[in-house]
Amino acid sequence: MFSEQAAPTAQGLLAPPSAEPPTFPRVPVSGYSDCSQPFQLGERSFSRQYAHIYAVRLAGMRPGLERRARSRWGTDISLRKLSELQAGEKCCVVGTLFKAMQLQPSILQEISEEHNLVPQPPLPKYIQPSDELILEDELQRIKLEGAIDVQRLVTGTILAVYGSEQDDGRFLVEDHCLADVPPPLPWNGPSSDRFVLLASGLGLGSVSGEALLSTQLLVDVVTGQLGAEGEQSCAAHITRVILAGNLLSQNTQSRDTINKAKYLTKKTQAASVEAVKMLDEILLQLCTSVPVDVMPGEFDPTNYTLPQQPLHRCMLPLASAYATLRLVTNPYQADLDGVRFLGTSGQNISDIFKYSSMDDYLEILEWTLLAGHISPTAPDTLGCYPFYKSDPFILTECPHVYFCGNAPRFQSKLLQGKEGQRVLLVTVPDFSATQTACLVNLRDLTCQPITFSGFGADSED
Amino acid sequence: MADELYLENIDEFVTDQNGVVTYKWLSYTLGVHVNQAKQMLYDYVERKRKENSGAQLHVTYLVAGNLLQNGHVCHKVAVVREDKLEAMKSKLSTIASVHVYSIQKALLKDSSPLYNTDYDIVKTNLQHCSKFSAIRCAAAVPRTPPDAPRAPASAQSPQRQRDPDAAGAVNGHGPSAAKPPPQQHKGIMGMFAAKAASKPQDTHKEAKAEAKEAPGVSAASSKPPTKNNIMNNFFGKAAMNKLKVNSVPEQPKEEKEVVKPSVAVAEPESSPNTVAQKPGKKTESARIQQKDKKSKTKRADRSDDEEERDPENVKKKRKRIKQLQSDSSDEEDVPPSPTPEEERAPSPPPVPALKTELEPASTEGSAGGRKRKRKRVLKSKMFIDEEEGCMGKTG
Numbered sequence: 001m002f003s004e005q006a007a008p009t010a011q012g013l014l015a016p017p018s019a020e021p022p023t024f025p026r027v028p029v030s031g032y033s034d035c036s037q038p039f040q041l042g043e044r045s046f047s048r049q050y051a052h053i054y055a056v057r058l059a060g061m062r063p064g065l066e067r068r069a070r071s072r073w074g075t076d077i078s079l080r081k082l083s084e085l086q087a088g089e090k091c092c093v094v095g096t097l098f099k100a101m102q103l104q105p106s107i108l109q110e111i112s113e114e115h116n117l118v119p120q121p122p123l124p125k126y127i128q129p130s131d132e133l134i135l136e137d138e139l140q141r142i143k144l145e146g147a148i149d150v151q152r153l154v155t156g157t158i159l160a161v162y163g164s165e166q167d168d169g170r171f172l173v174e175d176h177c178l179a180d181v182p183p184p185l186p187w188n189g190p191s192s193d194r195f196v197l198l199a200s201g202l203g204l205g206s207v208s209g210e211a212l213l214s215t216q217l218l219v220d221v222v223t224g225q226l227g228a229e230g231e232q233s234c235a236a237h238i239t240r241v242i243l244a245g246n247l248l249s250q251n252t253q254s255r256d257t258i259n260k261a262k263y264l265t266k267k268t269q270a271a272s273v274e275a276v277k278m279l280d281e282i283l284l285q286l287c288t289s290v291p292v293d294v295m296p297g298e299f300d301p302t303n304y305t306l307p308q309q310p311l312h313r314c315m316l317p318l319a320s321a322y323a324t325l326r327l328v329t330n331p332y333q334a335d336l337d338g339v340r341f342l343g344t345s346g347q348n349i350s351d352i353f354k355y356s357s358m359d360d361y362l363e364i365l366e367w368t369l370l371a372g373h374i375s376p377t378a379p380d381t382l383g384c385y386p387f388y389k390s391d392p393f394i395l396t397e398c399p400h401v402y403f404c405g406n407a408p409r410f411q412s413k414l415l416q417g418k419e420g421q422r423v424l425l426v427t428v429p430d431f432s433a434t435q436t437a438c439l440v441n442l443r444d445l446t447c448q449p450i451t452f453s454g455f456g457a458d459s460e461d
Numbered sequence: 462m463a464d465e466l467y468l469e470n471i472d473e474f475v476t477d478q479n480g481v482v483t484y485k486w487l488s489y490t491l492g493v494h495v496n497q498a499k500q501m502l503y504d505y506v507e508r509k510r511k512e513n514s515g516a517q518l519h520v521t522y523l524v525a526g527n528l529l530q531n532g533h534v535c536h537k538v539a540v541v542r543e544d545k546l547e548a549m550k551s552k553l554s555t556i557a558s559v560h561v562y563s564i565q566k567a568l569l570k571d572s573s574p575l576y577n578t579d580y581d582i583v584k585t586n587l588q589h590c591s592k593f594s595a596i597r598c599a600a601a602v603p604r605t606p607p608d609a610p611r612a613p614a615s616a617q618s619p620q621r622q623r624d625p626d627a628a629g630a631v632n633g634h635g636p637s638a639a640k641p642p643p644q645q646h647k648g649i650m651g652m653f654a655a656k657a658a659s660k661p662q663d664t665h666k667e668a669k670a671e672a673k674e675a676p677g678v679s680a681a682s683s684k685p686p687t688k689n690n691i692m693n694n695f696f697g698k699a700a701m702n703k704l705k706v707n708s709v710p711e712q713p714k715e716e717k718e719v720v721k722p723s724v725a726v727a728e729p730e731s732s733p734n735t736v737a738q739k740p741g742k743k744t745e746s747a748r749i750q751q752k753d754k755k756s757k758t759k760r761a762d763r764s765d766d767e768e769e770r771d772p773e774n775v776k777k778k779r780k781r782i783k784q785l786q787s788d789s790s791d792e793e794d795v796p797p798s799p800t801p802e803e804e805r806a807p808s809p810p811p812v813p814a815l816k817t818e819l820e821p822a823s824t825e826g827s828a829g830g831r832k833r834k835r836k837r838v839l840k841s842k843m844f845i846d847e848e849e850g851c852m853g854k855t856g
Contacts, residue, residue, distance in 0.1 A: 013496060013560035016504040017467075021496035026598035213576040217538055224596030225485060225495045226538065227525055228558030232496075232595040281587060288591040289598045318587065324601045412533075439536070450536040451528075454572030455521075455545070 013228050022229060024236035027194060029291060030337050032240075038392035039307035039329040041385060050379045052388035054156075058096055058138065060394050061158040061372060064179050065094045069160040072177055077162070082140035085165045093171070095137035097157045099150070101355065102128050104381070126355055127151055135161060135171065146173035151357035156376035179372030182398045184421040188338030189400070194442045195238045196336060197222060197450075200297070200345060200405030203432025204282070205275025206249035214435040214452035219282060221450070223289040238439070240336055241290050244405030244428050245297020245345025248275045253299055272301055276315050283319035291324040295332050297345035297406060305383035306347065306375060307331060307392065331374055333399070339442045342399035346406035348375035349427075351382040361427040362411040365404050369395065369415070369423065398423055401440060406430045410438060412447040467491060471505045475518070475564055481574050483563040486582045488593045495593050502561040519569065522546050523562040526553035540572055 066079055069092045080091040103126040110120075133144040133153060146163060153159075163173040202215055220226035224235050252272040286292050296302040296311050303309055310327035313320035320327075328334075331344040349364050355377060358364045368374060374393040378384035398421040407427035415423045424445040429436045436451045470491060474482045488498035506520055524546065525538040534554075540562050541549045550556060563575055583590055591601070 011556075011559050013499045013558070014503050015500055016507075017497045017500040021494040021595070023494070023594075024596050026596050026600070028599060212580075213540070213572050216576055216579055217540070220485070221525075221538055223591055224594045225488075226523060226558075228560055229496065229595070231525055231558040234557075236596045281584065284587060285583065285590045288601045289594060289596055291600060321603045322601055323604050324598070409531075436535075448534060448536055449530075450538065451530075453537070453539045454575070455540060455542055455569075456571045 011228070012230075022233075024224065024233045026290060027237050027239050029239055030190070031188075031335060032291075032337070033335045034326070034328065035333040035335060035340070036329050036331070038390075039331055039333070041307065041309060044385065046386060048386040048388050050384075050386050053379060053384065053386060053391055054096055054136075055138065056388065057156075057373070057391040057394065058094075058158055060391055061179055062094050064372065065158060065160045065177075068177055068180055069094070069162070073162050073175065082135070082137045082142055085142075085171075087165050087167060090162070090164045090174075092160055092162045093135060093137065093142075094158070094160045095135040097153055097155060097159060098134045098136055098141070099153065099155045099355070100132045100134060101126055102130055104355070124354070125357075127357055143170045144173055145170050148173045148176050149357075154352050154355045154377050155380045156373075156378065157371050158373065158376075159371075178370050181369055181415070181417040181419070181421050181423070182372060182395045184398050184417065184419055185340050185400065187400070187422070189445075190337050190339075190442050192443060193237050194337055196341070196401075196440045196442060197238050197241045197437055198244060198343075198403055198405075198426060198428045198440060199241070199431050199437035200244035200428045201246040201430030201432050202243065202279070202282075203249035203430070204247060204278045205252040205271050206432060207251055210456075211432045211435060213454040215282065215431070217452040217454075218431075218437060218450075219285050221452075223285060238290060239442075240293065241286060242293045242332070242341070242343070243295060244332075244343055244403065245295050245330055246299050246406050246430070246432075247279050247294065247297065248272055248299050248301070249432060250299050276301065280316045280318050283316055283325060284322075287319050287322040287324045291326065292319075293326045293328050293332065293334070295328055295330045295343075295345050295405070297330065298347055305385050306378055307385065308345070331393070337442055339401060339445075340397075340399040341401045341403070342374075342395075343401070343403035343426075343428075344374065344405065346404045346428075347382060348378070349404045349407070351375070351377045355381060360411070361404065361407040361409075362413055362425060365402065365425050365427060366413070366415060369398075369402060369425070400424065400445065401426065403428055403438075409434065410436050410449040412438070414445060467493075467501050468505055468508065471501065471564070472509075475566060479566050481563055481565040481569075481578045483575055483578050483582075484561065485579050489582050489586050493593065495595060498593075499560040502564055506561065506564060517566065518564055519543065519567065520564055521562045521569065521572075521575065523558070523560055524549045524553070524556065525558045526550075526556040528553050540575065542569070 069077065069079065073092060078089070078091040080089075080093055082093060082095065085091070085093070103120075103123065105120055105122075105126070129151075131150055133148060133150050134141050135144050142165070144161065148161070157178070159176055159178050161171065161173045161176045163171055163175070166172050199218065203211060204215075217226060221231075221235055222238055222241060224232045226232075227235065252270070252275045254271060283292060283294065294311060296308045300308075300311060301315065302311055308330040310329055313325075313327060316325070316327075319325050330347075331342065333340070333342045335341075348368065349361055352358070352364050352368070352375075353361070356364070358367060368376070372395050373391075374395065375382060375384070378393065379386070398417065400422065401424045403426040405428045407429050409427070410429045411425075411427045413425045415421070415425055417423070422445060424440065424447060426438055426440065426447050428438050429449075431437060434451075435453060436449045439448045439450055441447070471482060471487065474480055474487075474490075482502065484495060484498045484502055487493070487501060488495045491498070491501075493501070502520075506518060509518055520543045521540055522543065523538070523540055525536070528535050528537040530537075536557070537553065539549060546559075550559070563578070565574070569575070586592075591598070
């Protein structure tokens with residue numbers, strides 16, 4: 001794909017210098033529009049409770065779910081609220097799911113003195129067989145049992161259940177459905193090969209320098225310094241680079257300055273300062289050659305709650321001098337050359353991973369698309385801004401490329417929806433661990449991983 | 462010919478300096494297109510190997526191509542040592558590019574020297590890092606300065622135009638590669654420095670104006686310059702020296718002009734307006750006075766004539782004092798100010814004698830002059846503070 005056209009001239013540079021080496025112009029951006037306004041917060045006020053976000057989420061998704069329920073179980077089914085339930089009557093209820101988990105970290109338990117609990121160490125998964133599902137609507141809640149996979153679902157999902165209320169007060173589920181893939185967007189993609197490079201988890205500032213050469217090789221390929229002429233001309237078709245979070249490594253997050261005595265940390269600099277300087281230089285090299293969108297991630301110097309606001313340009317003085325640098329939010333939505341991209345830096349997927357039996361990041365990514373919501377577990381277990389007017393994480397239209405960053409490995413899948421939707425699902429791997437980035441071809445929605453490596457003392461490559 | 466020249470260059474770098482020559486390093490050093498650099502390296506290796514001169518050359522190659530991995534076709538880009546080149550090429554199903562990555566004399570254990578060489582050369586050429594690249598991006602233009610908003614820019618631009626030299630001299634900030642932060646620095650510092658430089662001129666202007674206007678108005682107008690004096694302390698000894706130099710010729714000038722009292726009045730009068738700053742200054746000034754003397758003596762040592770200076774100051778103080786005494790002493794802040802100033806025990810021998818005579822009024826008069834010196838000391842105190850901090854660490 002990327003390199004087939006390059007093959008003929010592969011060995012061309014193993015020769016004495018030729019007269020005029022060609023330079024290739026970067027394919028210009030034909031259409032770009034940033035659609036992440038819902039994720040940009042202006043004035044922020046945290047005085048509201050989180051109940052409002054659940055209320056608007058349910059109100060926003062209820063119509064779509066009712067339509068889905070009717071199309072699935074018949075138009076004559078009765079849609080009831082929980083307060084209208086009658087014992088034994090088969091009906092359909094739309095509500096928010098709550099999963100009661102014993103192992104879920106609770107701050108109240110931690111600080112409670114009567115329990116005398118040592119704070120629970122972070123576990124990879126918090127699920128247990130004894131977890132229970134509860135459906136809540138605007139006024140009441142009811143326990144669910146029956147044909148529903150308790151382990152797989154997570155808190156905050158809006159779903160429709162079909163069944164009947166039992167005498168013991170529980171709801172016996174016969175079938176349930178999620179919101180399904182949102183309505184499709186028209187396709188205006190390019191007719192020639194155009195690539196977008198997706199990379200995440202650069203992890204600058206980490207103690208080990210193994211990934212540094214790979215990062216440099218990545219920059220060199222994109223800016224057209226590396227490779228023979230064929231490869232360079234292919235690289236000129238990379239129209240954009242999206243860095244999906246975790247530009248800084250987790251090591252830069254040390255909180256020594258808070259824990260240690262002042263006299264020990266007086267003249268020490270935060271590790272993130274050096275790392276951000278390195279990031280600035282790398283971004284400068286990229287920005288002089290290609291438009292770059294930088295999304296913040298879990299370990300980046302921005303706010304913790306979703307939606308994460310863009311990094312401030314004062315941290316990147318060299319790179320922000322160029323108009324090709326765009327500092328964007330997490331999640332990020334944009335139209336690139338007529339193709340709608342939507343993606344996050346991976347916090348939403350990894351949070352669902354912790355509270356669900358699903359193990360595969362791609363499976364979880366697909367599941368969030370089917371559930372119609374980017375991050376159902378926010379604000380329960382994932383920090384979120386207390387929205388009250390509308391929930392911006394509800395998926396109202398189906399993107400063409402849906403990605404998540406910082407996944408353990410690269411995976412991609414082209415999903416076909418019932419209404420003609422075509423979505424490319426991509427899990428972008430953590431670059432500092434895998435030295436792999438993704439190249440998405442906008443023409444045919446295919447994705448290819450690109451791996452970089454140097455040589456070590458005992459490597460066999 | 463240029464052809465042979467590059468061969469000699471590479472030869473020099475590799476054999477004499479025993480360094481790692483990567484294609485990128487060569488490209489920046491010789492100012493050639495990256496592809497030409499790669500070809501030059503290849504050419505050099507070929508010729509050297511033909512010559513069989515005995516010097517061992519180790520070469521690393523870049524190989525890129527398609528690889529079947531985990532069920533999908535992965536594009537692999539790898540830097541390999543020469544001995545592993547064929548192995549890597551055989552692994553790839555399609556080869557997209559092969560070229561020389563670097564030449565060095567020593568056998569490399571791992572690729573970190575390559576990274577280091579590239580990092581260093583890019584760091585020194587950050588401003589034109591895509592100059593020799595094979596891809597040109599038309600959209601990559603620096604943002605025009607108005608796009609990068611700097612709030613103080615508009616406020617201080619008129620002053621900057623007035624005193625660009627003063628700002629440059631005081632700041633010592635040269636224009637640097639990264640534009641926005643140093644310019645902002647320059648802007649903010651320049652604003653204060655410009656105000657500092659313009660302050661003597663301002664006081665001249667205001668002195669003339671005050672002759673006509675009521676003191677109240679002049680107090681208001683003198684407030685900014687006084688404030689600037691307080692804040693100027695934080696900037697550069699150069700600023701202080703400049704102020705000092707300005708104030709010393711100022712004083713003789715003021716002696717000649719009749720507007721002296723208004724100036725002296727203006728400054729103490731302005732302090733009621735800056736009462737908030739005064740108490741803060743007083744607590745510092747108590748300690749400052751001691752250091753004030755120290756710094757004064759220091760400065761006196763720096764300039765040759767210690768005794769000349771003191772009598773001068775004393776004289777000026779005397780003259781000021783007399784004029785202040787003649788005016789009505791209805792400045793409320795003046796009585797409080799003697800208390801910290803009376804603590805200025807360690808003063809040069811001739812001065813205390815005069816001081817005891819003119820104590821209450823001397824403080825008034827010196828309030829104006831002392832104010833300036835107090836400000837100076839405020840700034841030098843900061844230096845001592847920093848020194849103590851450093852000494853505390855080392856000691």
